[in-house]
Amino acid sequence: MALILLLVLALAAALLPARLARAETLASSGHRGASPVGPEPVAERHHGGLYRISGRGRVAYLFGTVHVGAPSFYPMAPEVERALAGADQVVVELDTGAKGAFLHALDRHARYARGDDIGRHLAPATMARLRTALHTEGISVASMSHLKPWLVANLLISMQLERQGYRRNDGVEQVMLAQARRRGTRIRTLESADLQLGLFDSMSDIEAERYLLDTLDGLADGSAARRAGRVIEAWRSGKAAERDAALSEATSGGSETADFTRRKLLGQRNPDMASRIDTLMGKGDVLFVGVGYLHLMGENGLPQLLAQRGYLVERVY
Numbered sequence: 109m110a111l112i113l114l115l116v117l118a119l120a121a122a123l124l125p126a127r128l129a130r131a132e133t134l135a136s137s138g139h140r141g142a143s144p145v146g147p148e149p150v151a152e153r154h155h156g157g158l159y160r161i162s163g164r165g166r167v168a169y170l171f172g173t174v175h176v177g178a179p180s181f182y183p184m185a186p187e188v189e190r191a192l193a194g195a196d197q198v199v200v201e202l203d204t205g206a207k208g209a210f211l212h213a214l215d216r217h218a219r220y221a222r223g224d225d226i227g228r229h230l231a232p233a234t235m236a237r238l239r240t241a242l243h244t245e246g247i248s249v250a251s252m253s254h255l256k257p258w259l260v261a262n263l264l265i266s267m268q269l270e271r272q273g274y275r276r277n278d279g280v281e282q283v284m285l286a287q288a289r290r291r292g293t294r295i296r297t298l299e300s301a302d303l304q305l306g307l308f309d310s311m312s313d314i315e316a317e318r319y320l321l322d323t324l325d326g327l328a329d330g331s332a333a334r335r336a337g338r339v340i341e342a343w344r345s346g347k348a349a350e351r352d353a354a355l356s357e358a359t360s361g362g363s364e365t366a367d368f369t370r371r372k373l374l375g376q377r378n379p380d381m382a383s384r385i386d387t388l389m390g391k392g393d394v395l396f397v398g399v400g401y402l403h404l405m406g407e408n409g410l411p412q413l414l415a416q417r418g419y420l421v422e423r424v425y
């Protein structure tokens with residue numbers, strides 16, 4: 109799984125608080141185990157990509173983000189910091205601080221009804237593999253049994269990222285939101301918790317099981333962590349070749365995960381995001397829009413979609 113929704117990372121923090129709290133303590137204390145905590149700093153800070161969108165007297169800055177991060181990611185590039193400081197509104201995919209909507213979406217889409225559990229929706233062999241994976245992470249099956257397979261899969265990936273030293277609290281959106289709140293800048297969102305979890309909940313039982321199996325396979329051979337890590341490294345480098353390779357890896361092939369990423373997480377959401385950005389720009393305020401890095405890429409990426417709406421799209425870096 110190369111693209112994890114911001115909401116899923118917030119769910120991980122809510123559903124696995126003890127596990128994540130331990131990881132954050134280790135990371136902040138500088139503890140070094142078998143794997144380094146976070147990436148090494150880099151001199152060049154032109155992470156991701158920054159675009160200036162203009163037309164009809166409207167201006168917005170579009171910045172590609174990653175939903176987890178490390179202290180070495182900051183400060184961001186001067187161009188980003190200036191655009192963020194000068195914005196009238198800061199726009200993110202989702203503000204996970206909206207706890208009521210967050211919990212309602214979790215109950216509606218991600219949890220089984222009373223009397224039902226994950227074991228009723230998975231083949232015995234898949235359940236056995238899941239039990240082994242959870243045991244490896246020190247998590248009981250009982251604590252996850254009320255959650256749907258796609259959420260459990262994403263929680264397992266979030267733990268892999270955590271092991272590599274990437275934390276949600278150091279994610280780009282969290283830093284953006286903290287700056288906006290300090291400045292008193294208005295915060296807007298492109299999506300809702302209900303929409304994001306509803307995308308996953310649209311999977312059939314068969315699709316959700318395949319999605320989970322993709323993750324279990326990736327955990328077993330190490331490819332899941334490598335794929336997720338490559339998206340982050342592509343963001344850090346800002347290099348076109350790494351960016352294109354990350355997009356191809358996330359969306360190519362016949363796996364359930366690649367198909368879902370291609371059709372739903374990018375193919376369905378990108379046009380809706382472009383429409384929402386267009387609407388917000390119509391208010392006349394200068395916007396700073398932060399969205400997941402993969403949403404900027406390819407022919408169906410937000411820069412292309414906004415250009416098709418008649419805006420001048422300029423790459424700042």
